[in-house]
Amino acid sequence: MPKTTFLRLDEEKQERIMRCAIEEFQENGFANANIGRIADKAGIAKGSIYQYFDDKVDYFLYAVQWTLHYFTKNLDPLTPFEDMDVFDYLLGAGRQKMELFKKEPVLVKFAQDFQSGRYSELSAEINAEIRQDGDAFILRLIKNGKNRGTLRQDMDDESLMLFYQGVMHKIDELALKVSKDGGDDPGEEQMRRMDQAVRSFSKLIRTGMGS
Amino acid sequence: MPKTTFLRLDEEKQERIMRCAIEEFQENGFANANIGRIADKAGIAKGSIYQYFDDKVDYFLYAVQWTLHYFTKNLDPLTPFEDMDVFDYLLGAGRQKMELFKKEPVLVKFAQDFQSGRYSELSAEINAEIRQDGDAFILRLIKNGKNRGTLRQDMDDESLMLFYQGVMHKIDELALKVSKDGGDDPGEEQMRRMDQAVRSFSKLIRTGMGS
Amino acid sequence: MPKTTFLRLDEEKQERIMRCAIEEFQENGFANANIGRIADKAGIAKGSIYQYFDDKVDYFLYAVQWTLHYFTKNLDPLTPFEDMDVFDYLLGAGRQKMELFKKEPVLVKFAQDFQSGRYSELSAEINAEIRQDGDAFILRLIKNGKNRGTLRQDMDDESLMLFYQGVMHKIDELALKVSKDGGDDPGEEQMRRMDQAVRSFSKLIRTGMGS
Amino acid sequence: MPKTTFLRLDEEKQERIMRCAIEEFQENGFANANIGRIADKAGIAKGSIYQYFDDKVDYFLYAVQWTLHYFTKNLDPLTPFEDMDVFDYLLGAGRQKMELFKKEPVLVKFAQDFQSGRYSELSAEINAEIRQDGDAFILRLIKNGKNRGTLRQDMDDESLMLFYQGVMHKIDELALKVSKDGGDDPGEEQMRRMDQAVRSFSKLIRTGMGS
DNA sequence: TATGAATGAGACTTCATTCAT
DNA sequence: AATGAATGAAGTCTCATTCAT
Numbered sequence: 044m045p046k047t048t049f050l051r052l053d054e055e056k057q058e059r060i061m062r063c064a065i066e067e068f069q070e071n072g073f074a075n076a077n078i079g080r081i082a083d084k085a086g087i088a089k090g091s092i093y094q095y096f097d098d099k100v101d102y103f104l105y106a107v108q109w110t111l112h113y114f115t116k117n118l119d120p121l122t123p124f125e126d127m128d129v130f131d132y133l134l135g136a137g138r139q140k141m142e143l144f145k146k147e148p149v150l151v152k153f154a155q156d157f158q159s160g161r162y163s164e165l166s167a168e169i170n171a172e173i174r175q176d177g178d179a180f181i182l183r184l185i186k187n188g189k190n191r192g193t194l195r196q197d198m199d200d201e202s203l204m205l206f207y208q209g210v211m212h213k214i215d216e217l218a219l220k221v222s223k224d225g226g227d228d229p230g231e232e233q234m235r236r237m238d239q240a241v242r243s244f245s246k247l248i249r250t251g252m253g254s
Numbered sequence: 255m256p257k258t259t260f261l262r263l264d265e266e267k268q269e270r271i272m273r274c275a276i277e278e279f280q281e282n283g284f285a286n287a288n289i290g291r292i293a294d295k296a297g298i299a300k301g302s303i304y305q306y307f308d309d310k311v312d313y314f315l316y317a318v319q320w321t322l323h324y325f326t327k328n329l330d331p332l333t334p335f336e337d338m339d340v341f342d343y344l345l346g347a348g349r350q351k352m353e354l355f356k357k358e359p360v361l362v363k364f365a366q367d368f369q370s371g372r373y374s375e376l377s378a379e380i381n382a383e384i385r386q387d388g389d390a391f392i393l394r395l396i397k398n399g400k401n402r403g404t405l406r407q408d409m410d411d412e413s414l415m416l417f418y419q420g421v422m423h424k425i426d427e428l429a430l431k432v433s434k435d436g437g438d439d440p441g442e443e444q445m446r447r448m449d450q451a452v453r454s455f456s457k458l459i460r461t462g463m464g465s
Numbered sequence: 466m467p468k469t470t471f472l473r474l475d476e477e478k479q480e481r482i483m484r485c486a487i488e489e490f491q492e493n494g495f496a497n498a499n500i501g502r503i504a505d506k507a508g509i510a511k512g513s514i515y516q517y518f519d520d521k522v523d524y525f526l527y528a529v530q531w532t533l534h535y536f537t538k539n540l541d542p543l544t545p546f547e548d549m550d551v552f553d554y555l556l557g558a559g560r561q562k563m564e565l566f567k568k569e570p571v572l573v574k575f576a577q578d579f580q581s582g583r584y585s586e587l588s589a590e591i592n593a594e595i596r597q598d599g600d601a602f603i604l605r606l607i608k609n610g611k612n613r614g615t616l617r618q619d620m621d622d623e624s625l626m627l628f629y630q631g632v633m634h635k636i637d638e639l640a641l642k643v644s645k646d647g648g649d650d651p652g653e654e655q656m657r658r659m660d661q662a663v664r665s666f667s668k669l670i671r672t673g674m675g676s
Numbered sequence: 677m678p679k680t681t682f683l684r685l686d687e688e689k690q691e692r693i694m695r696c697a698i699e700e701f702q703e704n705g706f707a708n709a710n711i712g713r714i715a716d717k718a719g720i721a722k723g724s725i726y727q728y729f730d731d732k733v734d735y736f737l738y739a740v741q742w743t744l745h746y747f748t749k750n751l752d753p754l755t756p757f758e759d760m761d762v763f764d765y766l767l768g769a770g771r772q773k774m775e776l777f778k779k780e781p782v783l784v785k786f787a788q789d790f791q792s793g794r795y796s797e798l799s800a801e802i803n804a805e806i807r808q809d810g811d812a813f814i815l816r817l818i819k820n821g822k823n824r825g826t827l828r829q830d831m832d833d834e835s836l837m838l839f840y841q842g843v844m845h846k847i848d849e850l851a852l853k854v855s856k857d858g859g860d861d862p863g864e865e866q867m868r869r870m871d872q873a874v875r876s877f878s879k880l881i882r883t884g885m886g887s
Numbered sequence: 888t889a890t891g892a893a894t895g896a897g898a899c900t901t902c903a904t905t906c907a908t
Numbered sequence: 909a910a911t912g913a914a915t916g917a918a919g920t921c922t923c924a925t926t927c928a929t
Contacts, residue, residue, distance in 0.1 A: 048909070072375055074285030078903060088911040090905085099903065129463065161372045164283050188463075195465045202454040203463055209424035213416045243413045251462035252340065252399075252414055254406045259892070289920065299894045304921060470913070494797050496707030500899065510915045515900060551885065583794045586705055610885075617887045624876045625885055627846045635842035665835040673884035674762065674821075674836055676828045681888075711924060721890045723926085732924065 045105050049095035060085050060095070061109045062149070064102055069153040073103055073162055103162075104169060110154050111173065113147075128188030129181075129207055130245055137214065137241030141234060144222040155215060181207060210248055214241065256316050260306035271296050271306065272320045273360070275313055280364040284314055284373055314373075315380060321365050322384065324358075339399035340392075340418055341456055344425075348452030351426065352445060355433040366426060392418060421459055425452065467527050471517035482507050482517065483531045484571070486524055491575040495525055495584055525584075526591060532576050533595065535569075550610035551603075551629055552667055555636075559663030562637065563656060566644040577637060603629060632670055636663065678738050682728035693718050693728070694742045695782070697735055702786040706736055706795055736795075737802060743787050744806065746780075761821035762814075762840055763878055766847075770874030773848065774867060777855040788848060814840060843881055847874065 049057065063085040067076045078099060082089040096102040127135075144151050156162065158177070163170060181204050188194035194203065217240055221233050260268065274296040278287045289310060293300040307313040338346075355362050367373065369384065392415050399405035405414065428451055432444050471479065485507040489498045500521060504511040518524040549557075566573050578584065580595065603626050610616035616625065639662055643655050682690065696718040700709045711732060715722040729735040760768075777784050789795065791810070796803060814837050821827035827836065850873055854866050 051909095072283070072285060074283065075375070077901090082912095089903090090911055090913095091909080093904065094909070156371070156374075159370045159372075160367065161374070163367075163372070164281075164286065192465060194463055198454060198458070198463075202451065202458070205424045205428065206421060206455060206458045206463065209420040209422070210417060211420070212423070213420035217416065240413070243409060244417060247409070247413070247417045247462065249462045249464035251458065251460045252405055252409075252417065253460035254403060262892085288918095290918095300920090301894055301896095301922080302892080304923095305892070310920070473913085492797075494705070494707065496705060497797065499897095501897095511899090512901080512915055512917095513913080515902095516913070516915095521899070578793065578796075581792045582789070583792075583796065585789075585794070586708070614887060616885055620876060620880070620885075624873070624880070627850065628843060628877060628880045628885065631842040631844070631846035632839060633842070634845065635838045639838065662835065665831060666839060669831070669835070669839045669884065671884045671886035673880065673882045674827055674831075674839065675882035676825060684888095710922090715891095722924090723890055723892095724888085726925065727888070 044097070044101055045095050046097070052095075060087065060092075061106060064106045065110060065153050066149050068103060068106060069149055069156060073099075073165060076103075078102075100165065103165065106153075107157055107169065107173070110150055111176070113150060114154065127184065128191055128193050129184045130188070130193060130249060132184055133211075133214075133245050133248065134241060137218070137237055138234065140215065140218050141222060141237045144218055148219075148222065151219065155219065159212070177208075178204065207248065210244055214244055255308070255312055256306050257308070263306075271298065271303075272317060275317045276321060276364050277360050279314060279317060280360055280367060284310075284376060287314075289313075311376065314376065317364070318368055318380060318384075321361055322387075324361060325365065338395060339402055339404050340395045341399070341404065341460060343395055344422070344456050344459065345452060348425065348429070348448055349445065351429050352433060352448045355429050359430075359433065362430065366430065370423070388419075389415065418459065421455055425455055466519070466523055467517050468519070474517075482509065482514075483528060486528045487532060487575050488571050490525060490528060491571055491578060495521075495587060498525075500524075522587065525587065528575075529579055529591060529595075532572055533598075535572060536576065549606065550613055550615050551606045552610070552615065552671060554606055555633070555667050555670065556663060559636065559640070559659055560656065562640050563644055563659045566640050570641075570644065573641065577641065581634070599630075600626065629670065632666055636666055677730070677734055678728050679730070685728075693720065693725075694739060697739045698743060698786050699782050701736060701739060702782055702789060706732075706798060709736075711735075733798065736798065739786075740790055740802065740806070743783055744809070746783060747787065760817065761824055761826050762817045763821075763826065763882060765817055766844070766878050766881065767874060770847065770851070770870055771867065773851045774855055774870045777851055781852075781855065784852065788852065792845075810841075811837065840881065843877060847877055 049060075052060075063081050064076075067081045067084070071077070076099075078092055079089050082092055092102065096105065157170070158173065160170075182200055185194060185200050185203050185207070189196060189200075218237060221237050221240075224233065260271075263271075274292050275287075278292045278295070282288070287310075289303055290300050293303055303313065307316065368381070369388070371381075374381065393411055396405060396411050396414050396418070400407060400411075429448060432448050432451075435444065471482075474482075485503050486498075489503045489506070493499070498521075500514055501511050504514055514524065518527065579592070580599075582592075585592065604622060607616060607622050607625050607629070611618060611622075640659060643659050643662075646655065682693075685693075696714050697709075700714045700717070704710070709732075711725055712722050715725055725735065729738065790803070791806065793803075815833060818827060818833050818836050818840070822829060822833075851870060854870050854873075857866065
């Protein structure tokens with residue numbers, strides 16, 4: 044919900060203005076994020092921000108939206124969607140995510156934060172919406188899996204989804220940690236660690252912990 | 255780390271002062287929590303809080319500690335520990351957790367918040383410590399399971415732990431939601447829903463999603 | 466060390482903001498000086514002061530610097546320096562100081578206060594620096610006097626300086642008192658009293674109290 | 677002006693209570709002196725202080741009075757008064773003062789502070805009174821000097837007094853500095869430095885700076 | 888008489904937002 | 909459209925003083 048003034052800016056400036064905000068929100072949380080500091084980092088006047096957005100909340104909400112948009116634009120095209128099931132996705136997603144974390148650590152951390160309930164004080168609605176988007180995606184993977192016969196049929200979709208999401212969340216956490224360990228330039232070492240973990244999780248998701 | 259002045263208060267007052275703080279922090283996050291509001295709710299003077307704690311952070315940190323202490327005091331004694339494995343625990347914990355959520359929804363939400371990384375800006379150390387305590391508990395369950403032969407042997411303990419934690423977290427989320435749906439007095443209806451869910455998750459953890 | 470925001474203000478406003486602060490500090494000391502009161506007197510918002518200075522200490526320190534700068538700008542040009550000795554200076558300075566006291570009683574009292582060690586809790590460094598500046602000036606007068614043969618040679622410069630400063634301090638005190646006695650408009654009466662005193666002190670400094 | 681409750685305490689406790697206050701006032705100034713901290717240091721309850729004194733100002737004022745009383749009780753008896761003039765006093769006082777500084781540095785610093793105008797916001801009256809006491813003492817020395825013919829007759833007593841006080845103040849400053857340089861145990865080295873300085877100042881006072 | 892918990896006014900400081908230029 | 913100075917509400921924290929025990 045930025046004002047039209049903002050949308051008329053050239054894209055490079057828009058991006059700069061959003062990334063600086065995201066970095067600030069991610070580092071300090073919403074309440075401690077400082078509009079003046081964002082303006083400084085972005086090289087614009089504090090007043091200008093109020094030409095672009097109604098207020099701090101508006102700015103933040105658009106930062107969330109911008110981040111989600113960034114991911115759908117840059118990530119999903121890479122994953123051919125039809126006919127893929129959870130296991131396919133999981134295996135493919137592991138390496139891909141690592142690369143994403145390396146490339147956009149701030150965005151990823153920001154996304155992870157609001158998905159795990161930081162900022163929960165800010166409009167439960169948007170949080171719900173975000174979650175729904177993610178849910179829809181997983182549910183399609185699950186339906187595909189059931190159609191292809193790779194997923195057990197004796198359990199309802201929602202239970203499967205929750206189960207899957209719980210595990211996925213841990214993978215994300217792990218990927219973030221591994222990529223952070225890599226410092227400025229996480230190399231093949233980190234990649235191998237991550238691949239290994241993904242394969243373990245894949246096996247566990249498929250066949251469980253039981254002996 | 256409260257001052258001795260606080261520890262000399264009678265227990266009823268201490269509890270009131272901590273519960274009011276926890277409620278405030280849970281509802282508004284750390285930065286938006288308002289010391290004056292807490293004092294009002296607790297029926298004491300704003301200044302008194304600073305007779306009890308060094309500052310807001312100190313107060314918050316003790317709220318975390320108090321909450322953890324509350325759980326270990328009221329919950330763990332109920333779970334006989336020796337020789338129990340993850341599945342035992344999961345099944346037993348389900349109903350128990352529901353009851354806890356019904357009885358202490360605020361404490362539970364507060365605990366869940368700081369375990370899922372809200373407040374991450376506040377002393378990563380405490381977060382690490384909290385996590386470690388939880389980890390140790392799970393690792394013992396896992397070792398027990400491997401000894402009893404109920405857990406697969408071909409996977410390292412840490413992977414199993416992460417997997418288990420991911421799923422557990424979803425159960426907690428669910429339990430909170432279910433108990434919230436029950437309004438003021440969640441009845442047997444909610445209990446049944448929860449039991450069902452726990453059994454589903456238990457099955458999935460044991461045998462996986464694969465067909 | 467004011468922020469650039471302050472330095473960009475027009476000079477009239479800067480001066481008003483500094484004079485109000487100096488008056489407040491002089492009347493109440495540092496700890497009892499009230500930022501809100503200063504803002505009111507200066508006709509600006511309390512918050513604005515924090516756009517200009519880091520904090521109260523920063524504000525105070527700049528008040529000291531501003532005062533010293535004021536004196537060097539408005540006073541020293543009047544005193545031709547080369548080849549002057551202590552006695553010349555003393556005689557010349559008397560009347561001049563009286564006029565300064567009449568014109569800027571607050572600034573003078575403020576300066577006297579921090580030179581005599583009120584505010585000593587605030588950064589001993591600045592105090593040292595202030596003193597050094599003054600010392601250098603006196604030492605030059607003394608060297609000139611020795612060169613011209615008007616000062617005794619059998620005593621080290623530092624002793625002479627301390628002796629001289631002790632007496633000078635009393636003259637300042639006296640000038641302040643005399644000019645205060647004059648009320649709103651100290652006239653020739655006061656001037657005569659002061660001239661007399663200066664001549665007495667000059668004689669004493671030169672030839673001592675002994676008979 | 678302490679309450680009778682205070683005066684009924686045994687002398688050791690009274691002294692402790694006063695010395696702790698003096699130390700606190702000297703270190704932090706009046707406004708920043710903390711009643712609670714004084715009580716802690718003195719090993720009494722904060723509330724007790726209000727059984728002894730009306731309020732903080734009362735406490736402070738009595739600290740001043742106590743200090744002056746201490747000096748008149750412990751110092752002046754040592755100086756045979758009759759028939760002494762300024763030069764006698766100066767020479768005798770030098771070594772004596774050094775010893776006093778070594779023995780009671782806090783008291784001395786405190787006295788020096790309020791004589792040089794720190795605390796000036798606290799009742800100008802008392803300050804004036806303090807000064808008057810000192811003045812009377814000096815005036816007697818001066819009259820003695822004139823009677824004995826050791827002081828010049830062609831100058832009024834008040835000018836001589838101011839002159840003398842100005843110089844004396846510098847000696848005090850110096851003595852404090854020298855004794856501070858000596859660290860925990862200033863030895864003969866410091867004593868010699870001080871004696872030397874006193875002799876220089878005595879000569880200057882008697883015969884002046886002129887050649 | 889001694890204690891120390893309780894109080895609450897008031898201080899400094901922050902910062903989102905406005906507005907004149 | 910952009911700027912950045914100005915605002916003032918609101919927050920945290922301090923501490924002299926009171927008062928019940």
